[in-house]
Amino acid sequence: MDPVAIFRALGQQSRYALFIDLLRANGTSCCAEIAPEESACCVIDFTQRHRLAQSTISHHLQVLVDAQLVEVERRGTYQVYQVNQETWTAFQRHVAVLTQDQPMAIGRRLQL
Amino acid sequence: MDPVAIFRALGQQSRYALFIDLLRANGTSCCAEIAPEESACCVIDFTQRHRLAQSTISHHLQVLVDAQLVEVERRGTYQVYQVNQETWTAFQRHVAVLTQDQPMAIGRRLQL
DNA sequence: TTACAATATCGATTGATATCGATGAATTGG
DNA sequence: CCAATTCATCGATATCAATCGATATTGTAA
Numbered sequence: 001m002d003p004v005a006i007f008r009a010l011g012q013q014s015r016y017a018l019f020i021d022l023l024r025a026n027g028t029s030c031c032a033e034i035a036p037e038e039s040a041c042c043v044i045d046f047t048q049r050h051r052l053a054q055s056t057i058s059h060h061l062q063v064l065v066d067a068q069l070v071e072v073e074r075r076g077t078y079q080v081y082q083v084n085q086e087t088w089t090a091f092q093r094h095v096a097v098l099t100q101d102q103p104m105a106i107g108r109r110l111q112l
Numbered sequence: 113m114d115p116v117a118i119f120r121a122l123g124q125q126s127r128y129a130l131f132i133d134l135l136r137a138n139g140t141s142c143c144a145e146i147a148p149e150e151s152a153c154c155v156i157d158f159t160q161r162h163r164l165a166q167s168t169i170s171h172h173l174q175v176l177v178d179a180q181l182v183e184v185e186r187r188g189t190y191q192v193y194q195v196n197q198e199t200w201t202a203f204q205r206h207v208a209v210l211t212q213d214q215p216m217a218i219g220r221r222l223q224l
Numbered sequence: 225t226t227a228c229a230a231t232a233t234c235g236a237t238t239g240a241t242a243t244c245g246a247t248g249a250a251t252t253g254g
Numbered sequence: 255c256c257a258a259t260t261c262a263t264c265g266a267t268a269t270c271a272a273t274c275g276a277t278a279t280t281g282t283a284a
Contacts, residue, residue, distance in 0.1 A: 004128050011120030014272080023212050039212045043231055056273050058232055063271095077230050077281050083212065095207045100135050100151050100195065126242080155261055165244055170262055172242090189251045189260050226284085233278070240271070248263070254256085 001068065001090045009067035015060045018046060019069065022083055033075035042078040113180065113202045121179035127172045130158060131181065134195055145187035154190040 010016050027036040030048070034040045046057045061081055064070040068087045073080050122128050139148040142160065146152045158169045173193055176182040180199045185192050 004123060004125055006123075007119050007128065008123030011116060011118075011123035012272080013116055016116050016119065020210070023210065026213055044229095052272095053274055054231075055233080055275075059272080062232085074281085077228095079231065085212075088211075092207055092210075095204055098132070098135065098204075099200075100197075101138055124242080156259095164242095166261075167245075167263080168243055174262085186251085189258095191261060228283085229281090231278100231280080234276085236274085238271100238273085240269100242269080243267085245266095246264085249261085251258100251260085253258085 001087055001094070003091065003094050005067040006069060006087070006091050009063050009069055012060075014050065014052060014056070015063060017050060018057070018060055019064060019083070021046065021049060022070065022081060031075075031078050031080070033078050034080060038082070040080050040082045042080055113199055113206070115203065115206050117179045118181060118199070118203050121175050121181055124172075126162065126164060126168070127175060129162060130169070130172055131176060131195070133158065133161060134182065134193060143187075143190050143192070145190050146192060150194070152192050152194045154192055 010019060022041055023039060025039045025041050025045070029036075029038075029041055029045050031042040031045065034042065043054060043057055043061070046052075046061070047054050050057065052060075061070065061072070065072055065081075068084055069091075071082050071084045073082070122131060134153055135151065137151045137153050137157070141150075141153055141157050143154040143157065146154065155166060155169060155173070158164075158173070159166050162169065164172075173182065173184070177184055177193075180196055181203075183194050183196045185194070
């Protein structure tokens with residue numbers, strides 16, 4: 001899990017929108033290979049919801065995959081994209097613990 | 113709080129490193145205007161800990177300030193940089209709640 | 225095996241970004 | 255007021271990134 005790669009991948013409007021879309025995709029896919037309870041999309045789903053050329057969408061998805069934020073799996077003629085839960089959860093934790101050190105009381109030092 | 117601007121600001125090695133440095137800066141400043149219990153840095157602190165030209169560091173700090181991740185305050189001849197806790201906390205919360213919708217059981221629907 | 229549908233890849237263009245050295249502006253101490 | 259210190263801004267350069275249309279690839283169905 002490379003946090004900088006993840007920040008970079010999400011630090012762009014189009015890609016951020018694609019990722020949010022994928023997180024909230026339950027039951028929205030046009031693709032028969034995707035069950036309604038799956039939060040998953042094929043490329044066509046994205047092209048219908050975003051004003052971007054198909055090639056641009058494929059490119060952005062590849063960036064998300066490279067950052068390991070998203071996984072892709074072939075089902076027939078479709079490529080099915082899903083959030084990589086392991087990476088995303090790890091990233092959420094990473095952000096959550098990124099806080100200023102609390103001034104430690106004597107007697108509690110070095111107990112990290 | 114613009115999440116994409118924050119992702120973008122942290123999606124670059126040098127800037128990410130500066131931000132982490134600032135979060136963990138307690139008692140490390142060379143600047144007499146900064147108390148040891150403050151997590152704060154002047155530009156000189158950054159130049160001593162990162163292999164970047166001073167102008168580059170100032171540029172990156174400006175990007176962090178523009179994203180409202182960092183605040184700056186003049187103290188005498190120094191500019192003192194600190195994490196903007198309000199923005200950072202809001203961003204942490206934003207990331208934390210960005211998860212896949214759970215399939216809801218009947219009887220629990222609409223109770224968000 | 226051919227044709228079609230879905231998607232990736234390629235090449236080009238335009239614009240943004242990271243970095244540096246040099247210089248300018250603000251603040252304080254003498 | 256002058257000099258020194260701290261820092262921002264400027265101008266230049268080189269690299270990277272976003273986007274598109276066109277084309278290639280892959281898998282399936284007729």
